[in-house]
Amino acid sequence: MVTDVSTVRIGITGFWGVLRGDLTRWLGRRGLSQLILWLVIIEGFLYYTVATENAPFGKLGYENLLNMLMFFPIFAGIILAEAAIVGEYHSGIAAWLVSKPVPRAGYLVAKLGGLWIGLSVTAILIPGLVANWWLPKVEPYRFVTPQPPPFGRFLAALGVTIVVLGFFIALTGFLAVVIRRRGVVALLAIVAWLLLRIPLPQIPTSWHRFLPSGLYGTGQATGGWIPGMEYIHGHPFDQASAVPMTMVAAALLVAGAVLIYRRLEL
């Protein structure tokens, strides 16, 4: 049927077929249930922190929103990436799919990419935009600044969160093809998240400009705030260089995972 079709075209078709399948799930029941889950968790917690008397986090609406987005979706990304790669490896679904005209690299990238896109939209973008719509309407949401942050800056902060999510999905994907043990893979990724969350004093501050920790770590200098919080309040984003560096790190992790996966016996 396809003897005259080039390998590249076959590969792209296979990759797109897997990605399409995953994205279709995110557009269907899975996406809907994830969206409802995240709206309930994020908007619920947020409402609790801004509208409840004596709320423990002190009515920092936007700050709490960005903090939560750097926590919940990323942990979910780690668990789901582990389930996708390690789970499908052990169940035999990975072997079944790559026995079709699907390149192994395409399979891996489609799985991780589909998860990244799906989770970015359902757990970060939509809950973030919904919160941005109702937060200014709730009094007293503003504790630090009297006005809601500029929309562009808020959107950029969400973008940074999506980049961090991508990095941790890539890291989990890499660990998953190397270790291939459920639980252990996610544990290591979560420990990495924890260690980067409070940037270690051994690492010079300037280094954080090139590390994912520069995007979501809480430092002494910022009074325990993540950089995005400062940014939405009009401060410059000192660690902007960490954005491309984190993307490069994520790409390298995926490339490493692909190299190992190509040799893996399924």
Added chain:
Amino acid sequence: MTVPAIEIRQLKKRYRKVEALRGLDLTVDQGSVCGFLGPNGAGKTTTMKILMGLIQSSSGWAAVLGDDVRDAGLPARARIGYLPQDPVFPQYQTVRGVVASVARLYPGHPRGSELKRRVDDLIDRVGMTDKARRRVRGLSGGERQRLGVAQALVGEPDLVILDEPSAGLDPMGRRDMLSLIEEISSQATVFYSTHILDDVERISDTVVMISKGRAVAQGSLDDILTVSGSDYAVRLRGKTSGIRDRLTAEPWVGGIDVRMHAEIEDWRIRLTDESAADRLVPLLVSDESCDVIEFHLSDRRLEDAYLDLVGADDGD
């Protein structure tokens, strides 16, 4: 001259201390229905996984549809339909969803109503039309097997590799599966592994027998049935111990199975050398202490050949 559908030369595969394949040679011609026979652990699934690029051989060479499996990659896989042993599919998908999503992995796949027609047609061919909307998690083992065949065929392959397609099927399911394989064989080469020798006799034109990682016999079904010699059925009356001892001492006698019924004995004599058949009858009638009541060439079945060839290899 067309290239073989599958060609394997001196293929070896070692899993740490276990040698799964020890220099396997086999050839499957295009257009054939080849049964791949062997006991558990003989290396059938390992061979199929190497052909599909899922695992790599330790040494040797294998080609599918003319392309070396080590670098054949996608173009070859686009021409192969594969049913793994104990197939698993995403639990959340429906039967139709699985077949349609696999169809979309193939280049030049149909779209829209044409895709739907092809998917529905395949689901109908495997007898699952009434279960097309059912999710995979609700399927029985046999239904999952049928779905496995449907998804293997959806890319309209030139070669279909089926790892134990009849496993787990009830008698009717097995019958339908055999009919389906016969039907597929009009469009594609079929290479399938099985333990069920009756199935092979019914639908295969060629057979490869494997034992301990090596092919012990291969060829057309008729070749296989004669390669290990021929059987003769003899009915005797009288004192038979003398003639039995004399026959057993002959180098061209592979063995004698004896069944006793009162004064009559039914023997099944296996000859390792077909040309020695001429000497068998004179030898039998020369013994005056017994009478030969009946003598004819026995119907040799694949099971006999299998037990002889694989059993002999086991005894190494």
Added chain:
Amino acid sequence: MKTEAAALERIERRDPLRGFGGLLGVELRVWFPWRVLFLIAAGLVVFALIYLPWRGFEVNQLGPLMIGFLAFWIAILLVSSVALTEGAVLGEIERGTASWLVAMPIARPAVILAKFAAGAVGLAVTVFATGGAVYPVLADAAKRGITEFRAEAVFELASQPIGQWGAYTRLPSWGIYIAMLLSLWTLLLFFAALMMLLGSVVRSRTAVFGLGLVAAGVILATGVLVGSAAPASPAGIARAVIDIAQGKEAALITPVIGTLLATAVALALAVWAFNRRELT
């Protein structure tokens, strides 16, 4: 057939721990030595990462060291106990080994209890080995303090709210320290039981993992970060341990009893659910 089934049921009712000893041996091998060594190493690495820069602080007070270590260590222990037990029950069910196990003369409760007991032993060794190894370093750190007058050091201390970050923390005695470790172990026992329960009830490993992490997050948030935990809850243990590290007085007995009760309830529910679970 009916009478045989009834007899078997009677045996099971009479001996819900049938097969426990053998299973415990198998499950202990899951934890020992590598899993436990890994957890001990993780704890010690976390301590080293916090201790080494602490040596360079202007004010070598014990408080920041203890709080920093305990908060991180509790977080890693909780996440580890979730990550390493998420597949304990559901993994066996998915692989089919659970049905193979219960097809043998092994009582179903024994399966859950053996897994829990092995986890309890593994976590106990982890907590006490790490905590014991760290104590001499903490004792040494407690001796440092401010030994000479330095204006910047006084200024730094003055800028901290009294009682916050343990500027005046004293080293807990061995007895209190062991009580802290025992309380932490109790908290981990609760998580082991919770994961057994989730594995027996939920059908997806991803969901079990997610729910376990949410529970760990709630305990960390309310117990460690915010300090609004109910005293007689598992989060109360985390709160009390952090309070002691801050030099405050805290009662451990109430949260420990509350957590043990919660653990017993979770374990009983896990056994009950696993008894009714259809295994394929």
